Each structure stands twice: as C-alpha cells, then as structure tokens.
Amino acid sequence: MRGFRVITALLALLLSSIFLAGCWDRTEINDLAIVLATGVDYEEGQAQLTAQIFIPRKGGGGSESGGAGEGASGVTMTRTAKGENIAEALNRLQRKVARHMFWGQCEVIVISEAAGKHGLREFVDFFLRYPQFREHAFVFSSQDSARDILALLDPLERSTSESLREMANMNLGTRVTMLELSQSLQGASGSAVLTRIVIAPPEPNDGPNATTPSLKGLSLYKHGKYTLTVKEPVSLGVLLMIKELNNIIMPVALEGEDGSFSILSKQITTMLTPRIVNGEWMMKIGIQAKGEVVLNTTDANLTDPAKVKALKEAWAKKLKDLAEQALHMSQKEQKTDFFRFADSFRRHYPQEWKKKKEQWETMYPGLQVEVSVKTAITGNGRSTGPQGIPEQSSD
Incomplete structure (x- = not known):
C-alpha cells in the first residue's frame, strides 16, 4: 500500500512537470532590439528621443559599409520619435521598431544643449524610474542635436556609443553617470558639469557622417538647466576644481627662456577644506600635481637643480592661475557653485549649514577662497638635456 502511494506521488510530479517545462512568457533575443545609446533633444516644444540600435544580423560580419543611420561597419541604426514628454516619445519610438526595445545595454546618454535649456529634471527622473x-x-x-551625434558613421569603432564609452573610461573630460548627475542636481549646490561633444569635420573623401564625436569644452548646468559652455583655458580650471583633470600635456614656459617645457601630468589631486572661523566662511583648496617632461624646446638643462625648481614653480603658478580663472567664472560671473562647495560645508559643519543653507546663493559669490599648489617633476623622459638628444657614450 505504501509503495502504491509512492508511485502515485511520483506520477503526479511527472505529470505536473509537463506544465512547468519551458518559459512560455520569455522574450527570445531574436525578438529584441538592443539599444546601445540614447539621445535626447527638445524641438518645437516637444521632447525627442533617439535610440541607436544594434543590428544582430550584421554584428558578426565583415566590413560592410552601412547606410544612413548605420555605423561604419553596418552594425547600428537609429530611430527617433517625438512626444509631449520623454515617456510619450519612448512609447511612440517603440511603434517604429518591429522588435521589443531593450534598454538594458544602453551605456551612453547624449543630451543636447537645447534639451538642457528646457531642463534636465524630467529626463533624469525618467531614466532613473524606467526599469x-x-x-x-x-x-x-x-x-x-543628439540625433545627429548618434547617426555618425564612426570609422574606428562599431558605433558612436563605443567611442563615447571609451572616452569616458579614459577620463577625457568629466566621467558622469546618470546616477551621479541626479545626485549633483539634487545636492546642496544644485549644479552639474558635463563633457560637451561636437561633430568633428569628416575627411575630404568621406561622407558627411563618416566621422567621430569630439570632446570640446564643458557644459555647465544650474538648477537643472543648461547655463554656459566653457572652453580652454577655463574648462581646464573647472576640471581641476572638480578633481577630473586627467591625461593632459601642459606647456609651461620659464622666464628668460625661449620655448617651453611640456609636462605630462601623472597625478593631480584637489582637496577642498572648508573652514568657519569666528563666523567667517572660507574654502581652502590644496592642489598637488606630479608629472614628467615629455618635450623641451628651450636651451635649459634639467640636470641643473635650479632649473628644475624654477620649472616646478612655473607649473604650480600655471595650475593656480587655471583654478583662479575657474573660480572667477563661477563666483563673480555666474554666481553658481559648480564645484559643490556647499556639499563640503554640509558634511563638515552640518549644524552651521542648516542655519545658512537658504542664504548660500548670496554667500557664495563673496566666499573667501585660498588656493595653494605643490608640484613635483618625477621624470625627464629619456633625456635630461635640451632638444631631447640623449648623451652618447664614448668608446
């Protein structure tokens, strides 16, 4: 009798497994349109959403040339739709694509300055809410326009999304994620800094879209809206102040010397130290930089300790000048805390910050700021003398 019950239970399990086998509600990969990058524009009072979509049938192929809206190797296409808001635009965009749009592989989001003038909060809210x-x-x-950026036929990478992702990974400009952008806009300063991209001119024999996006300057945002574009040298000072000045070769001239030294920065750190003394608010900025000389067009010889000292001082002065130019733009011209000083005061002096946070916008332009810079030359390349000619050993 007991054996009969065991057999009956096993049969019941086997029969039930028939109904459990298979994933009846799954979406096959052949039914997906995989989005690699997203662009946001704002035109004629409407949000415009562009998707750069991977084309699977060409992904493993050779060197087919793509048509309009496809990458140089023919592995992407773009589709665009408009709506009263970005959610409606996405809904209409799906109607233009014969597969389920999958956004989980989207690693790059491009927001045009026109959309930035409308305001980022709607777009940031949507991107962080949509599953x-x-x-x-x-x-x-x-x-x-972000649409034009994503339609470029990149000659080097499979798509502009890969180009921009690699630029971000190399720390060229700012390296801001959607989450970090949201945190910046919701922070005490309410500002944000994004890397600005433009379309590089194509080569003479190439088509109008056969080119790459190029990094040029920074876009500054106040209270979630695009405010200003800054270019060199001010953009370098902004990157220095927000601790993102990397991978840069900087020319430095010495007084009394014709030509200049070019210094490759190896490490630059910027420390913000807020102070409140006798009711006076101030910010101390300490910058430390290490680099090596990669070009010497002067007649100076870096085996001379006096020349090395003079070079370190000249480099320190140049970095300080860059920081002060960025501070002047921020405090005196824009009167906007792009460097998130407010967040530093809030962390270090929470009680005092609660009393003064409503007055921060009027306090910031007059805030006392002190900048100090220390530099170190860690190498001279393969030569210590001028014109990069190594000394030859005599036989």
Whole structure:
C-alpha cells in the first residue's frame, strides 16, 4: 500500500512537470532590439528621443559599409520619435521598431544643449524610474542635436556609443553617470558639469557622417538647466576644481627662456577644506600635481637643480592661475557653485549649514577662497638635456 502511494506521488510530479517545462512568457533575443545609446533633444516644444540600435544580423560580419543611420561597419541604426514628454516619445519610438526595445545595454546618454535649456529634471527622473535604463550609463552634453551625434558613421569603432564609452573610461573630460548627475542636481549646490561633444569635420573623401564625436569644452548646468559652455583655458580650471583633470600635456614656459617645457601630468589631486572661523566662511583648496617632461624646446638643462625648481614653480603658478580663472567664472560671473562647495560645508559643519543653507546663493559669490599648489617633476623622459638628444657614450 505504501509503495502504491509512492508511485502515485511520483506520477503526479511527472505529470505536473509537463506544465512547468519551458518559459512560455520569455522574450527570445531574436525578438529584441538592443539599444546601445540614447539621445535626447527638445524641438518645437516637444521632447525627442533617439535610440541607436544594434543590428544582430550584421554584428558578426565583415566590413560592410552601412547606410544612413548605420555605423561604419553596418552594425547600428537609429530611430527617433517625438512626444509631449520623454515617456510619450519612448512609447511612440517603440511603434517604429518591429522588435521589443531593450534598454538594458544602453551605456551612453547624449543630451543636447537645447534639451538642457528646457531642463534636465524630467529626463533624469525618467531614466532613473524606467526599469530597463542603467543608472551607470555615461551622460554627455552636445552642441549639435543628439540625433545627429548618434547617426555618425564612426570609422574606428562599431558605433558612436563605443567611442563615447571609451572616452569616458579614459577620463577625457568629466566621467558622469546618470546616477551621479541626479545626485549633483539634487545636492546642496544644485549644479552639474558635463563633457560637451561636437561633430568633428569628416575627411575630404568621406561622407558627411563618416566621422567621430569630439570632446570640446564643458557644459555647465544650474538648477537643472543648461547655463554656459566653457572652453580652454577655463574648462581646464573647472576640471581641476572638480578633481577630473586627467591625461593632459601642459606647456609651461620659464622666464628668460625661449620655448617651453611640456609636462605630462601623472597625478593631480584637489582637496577642498572648508573652514568657519569666528563666523567667517572660507574654502581652502590644496592642489598637488606630479608629472614628467615629455618635450623641451628651450636651451635649459634639467640636470641643473635650479632649473628644475624654477620649472616646478612655473607649473604650480600655471595650475593656480587655471583654478583662479575657474573660480572667477563661477563666483563673480555666474554666481553658481559648480564645484559643490556647499556639499563640503554640509558634511563638515552640518549644524552651521542648516542655519545658512537658504542664504548660500548670496554667500557664495563673496566666499573667501585660498588656493595653494605643490608640484613635483618625477621624470625627464629619456633625456635630461635640451632638444631631447640623449648623451652618447664614448668608446
């Protein structure tokens, strides 16, 4: 009798497994349109959403040339739709694509300056709420329309999304994710800084879209809206102040010397130290930089300790000048805390901050700021003498 019950139970399990086998509600990969990058524009009072979509049938192929809206190797296409808001635009965009749009692989989001003038909060809110979007996607600002950026036929990479992702990973400009952008806009300063991209001119024999996005300057945002574009040298000072000045070769001239030294920065750190003394608020900025000389067009010889000392002082002065130019733009011209001083005061002096936070916008332009810079030359390349000619050993 007991054996009969065991057999009956086993049969019941086998029969039930028939109904459990298979994933009846799954979506096959052949039914997905995988989005690699997203662009946001704002035209004629409507939000415009562009998706750069991977084409699977060409992904493993050779060197087919793509048509309009496809990458140089023919592995992407773009589709665009408009709506009263970005959610409606996405809904209409899906109607233009014969597969389920999958946004989980979207690693780059480009927001045009026109959309930035409308305001970022609507777009940031949507990207962080919609289930599929990645909060760690890199965000860029663009002078041109985001649609045109994503339609470029990149000669080097499979798509412009890969180009921009690599630029972000190399720390060229700012490296801001969607989550970090949201945190900046919701922070005490209410400002944000994004890398600005433009369309590089194509080569003479190439088509109008056969080119790459190029990084040029920074886009500054106040209270969630695009405010200003800054270019060199002010953009370098801004990157220095927000601790993102990397991978740069900087020319430095010495007084009394014709030509200059070019210094490759190896490490630059910027420390913000807020102080409140006898009711006076001030910010101390300490910058430390290490680099090596990669070009010497002077007649100076770096085996001379006096020349090395003079070079370190000249480099320190140049970095200080860059920081002070950025501070002047921020405090005196824009009167906007782009460097998030407010967040530093809030962390170090929470009680005092609660009393003064409503007055911060009027306090910031007159805030006392002290900048100090220390530099170190860690190498001279393969030569210590001028014109990069190594000394030859005599036989």
